[in-house]
Amino acid sequence: MGYTLRVMRIDFDRLMSIPGSRDARLLARLRPALEEVWDPDDIDEDEEPPLAMPPEALEQILAGKVPQQDWGGEPYYEAVAAIYDDLGTELDQLHLASCEMSHLQEVENALKDAGAVAPLSLLSLAHGGVPFKVPRGEPFPCLGYLAPNDVVEARRRYDHISLVGIPVGLRSTIENFAAWLKAAALHREGLVGILF
Numbered sequence: 001m002g003y004t005l006r007v008m009r010i011d012f013d014r015l016m017s018i019p020g021s022r023d024a025r026l027l028a029r030l031r032p033a034l035e036e037v038w039d040p041d042d043i044d045e046d047e048e049p050p051l052a053m054p055p056e057a058l059e060q061i062l063a064g065k066v067p068q069q070d071w072g073g074e075p076y077y078e079a080v081a082a083i084y085d086d087l088g089t090e091l092d093q094l095h096l097a098s099c100e101m102s103h104l105q106e107v108e109n110a111l112k113d114a115g116a117v118a119p120l121s122l123l124s125l126a127h128g129g130v131p132f133k134v135p136r137g138e139p140f141p142c143l144g145y146l147a148p149n150d151v152v153e154a155r156r157r158y159d160h161i162s163l164v165g166i167p168v169g170l171r172s173t174i175e176n177f178a179a180w181l182k183a184a185a186l187h188r189e190g191l192v193g194i195l196f
Contacts, residue, residue: 004095005104005126005195007180008088012131012148012190015087019132020064027062030082031055037078051135054078061134069135077137080130084143084192091180091191094173103173110170114161119150122177125193142195148184151191155181 018026034054051072052060058079060066066076108123118124128144129136137143146154158178163171184191 002095003195004093005193006093007091007125008084008192008194009091009180009184009187009189010084010088010192015083015190015192016131018083018087019061019066022062026083026086027058030058030079030086034058034079034082038075048072050075052076054082057134058082061132066134068133071135073135073137075137076134077130077141077143080134080143081141081194081196084194088192091183092176094176103169107170107173107177110166111161111174114163114166116157116161119146120154120157120161122173124150125177125180125191126195128193131190140196142193144193144195146181146184146191148188148190151181151184151189155185 034057037054038050051057051067051069052075054075057066057075061076061079061083104122104126108121111120111122121128123144125144125146127142128146130143131145131147155178158181163174166174180191
């Protein structure tokens with residue numbers, strides 16, 4: 001089994017206006033696909049029931065009434081991923097074999113060794129959470145983001161590091177990350193990532 005990191009640039013003001021917006025058109029667009037994400041019959045009777053099914057999680061986000069818990073967020077992450085898909089412009093995908101999942105951490109370590117500091121972080125983009133309050137989701141999908149001001153700052157910091165001595169495979173991913181930062185900064189947008 002492999003993993004994919006999907007990266008999108010996104011209008012962050014629009015994204016942050018979603019919680020509590022009661023956007024009926026967005027709900028109508030996203031509900032059909034979210035209804036297919038989980039089958040209620042597949043939930044094991046011995047397991048803790050989910051806080052909500054993904055369509056209900058979307059409704060709660062749009063109503064601004066999500067549970068104030070730090071667990072059970074998988075259906076909320078599915079709903080947020082659907083929001084990202086609807087609002088975002090896909091830039092690229094980073095495909096990882098299951099044995100290469102450590103590649104993200106290796107890239108992060110290479111960035112740090114090159115002198116990078118936050119917000120120049122691929123892990124923030126892949127696994128940094130959601131920019132508004134929802135219960136935390138684990139293990140997949142993993143969501144991350146960089147707000148527009150973080151994109152600009154990360155791009156600036158990238159211009160001050162050296163990739164000399166970084167292995168080609170890691171350098172290639174870092175250069176892709178830099179291209180994503182440049183594309184988002186050009187449009188004055190943020191970046192969001194979905195790792196699944």
